Amino acid sequence: MTAAENNKPKRDTYRHGDLRNALIEAGLELARQGGPAAVVLRAATRQAGVAPNAAYRHFTDRNALLHAVSQAAMAHLARTMEAEQAALPPATDATAAARDRFRAVGTGYLRFAQEEPGLFRTAFHVPDDMAHAAADTAAGTTGKTPFELLGAALDGLVEAGILPEDRRPGAEFLAWSAVHGLAALLIDGPLRGLHPTQAHDAGRHVIDMIERGI
């Protein structure tokens, strides 16, 4: 290399064409490696081969960009959960099927947390300014957000007669709490660095607890 080392996709057109998505994509890569703090506006624009200020034509703020990246990460999570369910072997009966689908929600959640800790933290990052409404565009390929996937699985448990109807209300908060808490333990807390096999076992235990205690 002489002086200019351009591995960046330098464009010849003045307009980028798809800058908004390019920035989100670059942000996702940064987040994957370093979590929410690594989503640096200038770095994203650099990756997109564009001046820093160009980002402001598509996001009001660094926070707005980070939020978009966060939503994209949440969508990744949803897809992982959907994939976990899709990979399920056929169950013996409808009851077992409902149960399997429920457990797959938790298993997929935990798998994503371990395989993509940076994206996971980014998905649940709370913006400094606070006050963001409910779910924006965090759905997977089925159009459901992670939370909605959990709700659907719980509904399945009720239909299958596994979960009494009077225990259904608010059940997603119980289940989500336990699984999310374990995820935090696994990627940041004292269970960090656990062997994947053991982590999987821990996941089984927590989901067992949920089934018993829900």
Add this chain to the structure above:
Amino acid sequence: MTAAENNKPKRDTYRHGDLRNALIEAGLELARQGGPAAVVLRAATRQAGVAPNAAYRHFTDRNALLHAVSQAAMAHLARTMEAEQAALPPATDATAAARDRFRAVGTGYLRFAQEEPGLFRTAFHVPDDMAHAAADTAAGTTGKTPFELLGAALDGLVEAGILPEDRRPGAEFLAWSAVHGLAALLIDGPLRGLHPTQAHDAGRHVIDMIERGI
């Protein structure tokens, strides 16, 4: 005021005398208001009435300072949990007492998360560089870390015959997961802004689930 508005404790001695603690204290206040991201080195030194670089005589890094603040926040959490147990009304029998003490661990944890969300997030903040060993100096007045407090309460359940001994191993991870997950839901997630009374109810439900499912 004319030109110099010094509400800062300007000192006359060249040495500060207790800068390390002053910085941690300032950091705690910053964290209380804005979480880990708000722990800004220069702001802390400003508050301590000292030049930015003075901090480097006591912390190698901004990360080191943040870590110290995090440990201090964890100690706060421990004290809140201890206080929750101390405030317990006398139980009717030993079994009820063990149970009450166990539940107080979770209740205190959740109370701290809601009353001091900034400190709570800071306590569980994972440093960007990663690789920090186990618990440093995060103990409360009894000398126990939050995790150890939970372990002691679980031991109490076993002694009281409430929890079968073969279920004891790893039980702290189940309990901690569920409670921590709820805390995350309450301060960052979809349960944010819940009325304290409702939040307390949610806490009861989660702890019920733990008792049933552990």
Add this chain to the structure above:
DNA sequence: CACCCATTGTGTACGATGTCCACATTCGGA
């Protein structure tokens, strides 16, 4: 087809931050 203006990028600049280096001040022990 020509023109105009909304959209999209660029360049320059500013304040704030973390951190490095050289220097100043002080205190405690030899």
Add this chain to the structure above:
DNA sequence: TCCGAATGTGGACATCGTACACAATGGGTG
């Protein structure tokens, strides 16, 4: 008493987020 180890200061630099003025572009209207 004096000197070296602690401790604090000052200045400098790269990087970041972002504001402001300006340039290039392209699509709709005449």
